[in-house]
Amino acid sequence: MTNSNDTQTAAATSSRKLTAISKDGKWKSFHAHAGLMQYLPSGMFFARAKVNGTVKRASLETDVFSTAKDRLRAKLKELREPKAEADTFAAGRIQFETETRNKHELSELSRVYRLRCVDRILRSWPGLDNKRVDTITKADCEAWAKRYADKYSAQFFNNSLNVLREILSLAGRGHDLNPAYKIKRRGIPRKQLDLPTAEQFNQILTEIETAGAVDEKDRADFTRFLAFSGCRLNEAKQATWQDVDSKKNELTIHCLKRRATSDEVRSRVIPIVPAMRQLLTRLHAERHPKPDDTICRVFVCRKPLVRACKRVGCVPLTHHSLRHLFATFCIEAGIDIPTVSRWLGHSDGGALAMRVYGHLRREHSQLMAQRVTFGALPEPDGVLQLAEAS
Numbered sequence: 001m002t003n004s005n006d007t008q009t010a011a012a013t014s015s016r017k018l019t020a021i022s023k024d025g026k027w028k029s030f031h032a033h034a035g036l037m038q039y040l041p042s043g044m045f046f047a048r049a050k051v052n053g054t055v056k057r058a059s060l061e062t063d064v065f066s067t068a069k070d071r072l073r074a075k076l077k078e079l080r081e082p083k084a085e086a087d088t089f090a091a092g093r094i095q096f097e098t099e100t101r102n103k104h105e106l107s108e109l110s111r112v113y114r115l116r117c118v119d120r121i122l123r124s125w126p127g128l129d130n131k132r133v134d135t136i137t138k139a140d141c142e143a144w145a146k147r148y149a150d151k152y153s154a155q156f157f158n159n160s161l162n163v164l165r166e167i168l169s170l171a172g173r174g175h176d177l178n179p180a181y182k183i184k185r186r187g188i189p190r191k192q193l194d195l196p197t198a199e200q201f202n203q204i205l206t207e208i209e210t211a212g213a214v215d216e217k218d219r220a221d222f223t224r225f226l227a228f229s230g231c232r233l234n235e236a237k238q239a240t241w242q243d244v245d246s247k248k249n250e251l252t253i254h255c256l257k258r259r260a261t262s263d264e265v266r267s268r269v270i271p272i273v274p275a276m277r278q279l280l281t282r283l284h285a286e287r288h289p290k291p292d293d294t295i296c297r298v299f300v301c302r303k304p305l306v307r308a309c310k311r312v313g314c315v316p317l318t319h320h321s322l323r324h325l326f327a328t329f330c331i332e333a334g335i336d337i338p339t340v341s342r343w344l345g346h347s348d349g350g351a352l353a354m355r356v357y358g359h360l361r362r363e364h365s366q367l368m369a370q371r372v373t374f375g376a377l378p379e380p381d382g383v384l385q386l387a388e389a390s
Contacts, residue, residue: 033069035076047075058176078174085172086134092171093118093129096163109234117156117163124148133171138179145183154186161185190355194315195325201227204317207308208301218297219304221283225296226319228276229253230326230344233319237299242291244272244280251276255345270343324356331357334368 020029028038037046037057045060045068056079060071100106100114122128125144149157165180175181196204208220226236235253243252249272272280283295306316317325323344330340337357341350
């Protein structure tokens with residue numbers, strides 16, 4: 001009797017259809033996932049819902065079954081909820097600015113940056129604030145993107161595009177109808193580091209110190225501090241003498257590039273390299289500072305730096321270039337990239353530093369390889385002679 005029941009159950013299960021094909025043979029539906037459909041000619045999945053007697057369908061933008069299942073619930077909810085009435089761009093902008101100012105997880109730098117993107121968008125698109133977002137077309141966005149890309153860097157363009165998309169969404173343009181999502185982001189080419197040698201850098205410092213400005217010495221010392229610590233500009237502004245631990249030979253750097261909700265530490269401790277120790281020792285002897293005094297007296301050296309580079313005959317440096325200079329000199333001194341990454345305050349375990357400075361390690365690897373002799377004497381000329389095949 002048991003065998004008979006098992007046989008009947010198995011037959012019923014096998015006869016139950018898990019999928020169904022439409023009469024025209026183009027659509028497949030899935031009984032276990034109500035609302036999920038696949039367009040067979042392309043393989044793409046769609047969500048289908050009946051709202052007030054009207055059938056609505058929207059693409060899940062994937063041909064992978066597991067991904068479609070994950071996206072189905074959110075898409076069905078979007079189809080069933082009434083769409084927000086389109087408003088003016090100004091309405092979405094004001095809401096975006098309010099949310100940006102009130103988001104506690106944003107750092108102050110991120111908050112200022114996002115608002116700057118809004119300002120630049122408005123400047124580059126006359127009359128945008130008064131436009132209803134349902135009248136903004138893909139062609140309008142493409143025309144703006146062309147103007148904007150010609151004026152700003154690829155990174156700033158991409159961030160501004162994200163802001164434009166978000167504002168249009170807040171003003172009532174959903175993802176599928178948002179024309180800004182039809183605009184592709186720009187590729188960001190990897191920067192080629194063109195930095196001065198140690199000798200050229202010393203010449204640059206001499207040029208700054210002898211330029212004839214009232215605060216020329218302070219500007220040169222600020223340049224040294226950035227180069228010898230690898231600090232970001234805003235981090236250098238926060239550095240005080242109480243952050244210097246001469247006994248442990250360490251300097252505490254206060255990290256400003258952290259989200260408020262991040263559980264990462266808000267400061268990092270880096271060892272004081274010999275050049276930095278000489279600088280700090282001299283400055284302390286000259287100034288006799290208080291613990292809460294800032295280490296640097298000025299916080300900008302851009303113009304003197306550019307002029308000095310021009311006189312020396314090397315590519316102009318920026319404040320951020322001095323951070324690259326620190327990392328480059330450390331790696332060329334044989335320090336491993338993960339360690340340098342920690343000194344720079346990266347939180348990705350060295351992935352970014354590897355992309356930026358990885359070529360330096362490859363060049364260095366040839367020099368390091370010459371030390372691996374297995375006890376044998378190296379070739380006098382350092383060239384491996386291979387016998388030609390007979």
